[in-house]
Amino acid sequence: MIEARELTKRYGDKTVVDNLSFTVKPGEVTGFLGPNGAGKSTTMRMIVGLDSPTKGSVTVNGRSYAKHAAPLHEIGTLLEAKSVHPGRSAFHHLMALAYTHGIPRRRVDEVIELAGLTSVAGKRVGAFSLGMGQRLGIASALLGDPAIVMLDEPVNGLDPEGVLWVRNLLRGLADEGRAVMLSSHLMSETALIADHLVIVGRGRLLADTTVEDFTREAGGGVKVSTTEPMRLRSLLAGPEVTISSSSAEELLVAGRDAREIGAIAAQHGVPLYELTPQAVSLEAAFMDLTRDVVEYQSAPADTVRKAA
Numbered sequence: 252m253i254e255a256r257e258l259t260k261r262y263g264d265k266t267v268v269d270n271l272s273f274t275v276k277p278g279e280v281t282g283f284l285g286p287n288g289a290g291k292s293t294t295m296r297m298i299v300g301l302d303s304p305t306k307g308s309v310t311v312n313g314r315s316y317a318k319h320a321a322p323l324h325e326i327g328t329l330l331e332a333k334s335v336h337p338g339r340s341a342f343h344h345l346m347a348l349a350y351t352h353g354i355p356r357r358r359v360d361e362v363i364e365l366a367g368l369t370s371v372a373g374k375r376v377g378a379f380s381l382g383m384g385q386r387l388g389i390a391s392a393l394l395g396d397p398a399i400v401m402l403d404e405p406v407n408g409l410d411p412e413g414v415l416w417v418r419n420l421l422r423g424l425a426d427e428g429r430a431v432m433l434s435s436h437l438m439s440e441t442a443l444i445a446d447h448l449v450i451v452g453r454g455r456l457l458a459d460t461t462v463e464d465f466t467r468e469a470g471g472g473v474k475v476s477t478t479e480p481m482r483l484r485s486l487l488a489g490p491e492v493t494i495s496s497s498s499a500e501e502l503l504v505a506g507r508d509a510r511e512i513g514a515i516a517a518q519h520g521v522p523l524y525e526l527t528p529q530a531v532s533l534e535a536a537f538m539d540l541t542r543d544v545v546e547y548q549s550a551p552a553d554t555v556r557k558a559a
């Protein structure tokens with residue numbers, strides 16, 4: 252469990268993290284979301300004692316990070332800054348880390364396999380692609396079999412297979428009862444992985460909610476395609492449910508999530524061939540929420556064109 256209470260960080264007269272309180276609970280994936288410069292990396296650095304708060308506090312499994320004798324067993328992290336010796340192989344990098352905690356070689360082999368790095372484990376890390384570097388970072392985070400896993404932008408640089416791998420891995424870690432925290436500036440990607448959302452802008456808390464509630468409030472709905480639209484329509488009907496359709500076999504359902512719709516359809520033997528939460532409007536809801544607090548505002552496209 253991570254508990255941040257009134258966490259604040261100032262650099263000079265700039266408040267980068269502003270009175271932030273949130274909890275990352277075991278058994279859940281918490282998405283830490285915000286536009287560029289919102290203070291996500293600074294918050295994560297404070298969690299593991301790489302930066303100290305100007306005010307407030309943050310604990311990792313009940314005490315500050317520095318007070319843990321064997322922190323790799325408490326929290327595994329992937330932070331943006333790379334601290335890997337480029338001349339070392341992935342295997343030697345992990346062995347060096349393992350050595351600091353008395354972790355056996357068997358565990359190093361395990362995480363290399365888990366991260367899909369077996370064929371490149373002997374290669375110099377300096378020659379790694381961005382995606383391979385991310386995989387190595389995730390392998391390092393898991394080395395101590397920690398109760399908390401915290402990853403800064405873990406899908407950055409990964410190909411679609413890698414993105415899917417991270418998604419399944421994090422889901423599995425949370426299902427094992429671990430507390431998982433990942434930062435991102437992409438709402439649609441995070442909504443596919445996370446249960447819980449902590450959304451920040453200019454260092455301040457904008458929302459502390461569940462993906463389900465955020466989705467419901469965004470009103471995006473779920474697109475469902477079926478060969479039996481009429482039957483499904485009546486099965487899904489309810490007081491809080493609205494259903495519209497744009498083509499013969501397609502329904503747009505608001506008020507029920509994809510899991511519920513899938514379960515109801517399966518229970519009644521209704522075949523589905525598409526079940527898609529409308530992520531585009533989730534992204535739009537996120538942009539609405541953060542519009543006034545983006546640090547690096549782009550000029551509207553027509554202004555840029557006029558200026559050119």
Ligand SMILES: Nc1ncnc2c1ncn2[C@@H]1O[C@H](COP(=O)(O)OP(=O)(O)OP(=O)(O)O)[C@@H](O)[C@H]1O
Nearest residue numbers: 262267285286287288289290291292293294436546
């Ligand atoms: N050491 C520092 N000194 C001064 N300002 C800093 C320092 N570190 C970060 N900042 C500023 O703090 C703000 C938040 O940065 P941070 O990297 O925490 O944001 P972020 O949400 O992780 O952004 P991104 O998504 O771009 O990584 C930025 O305006 C950044 O310029």
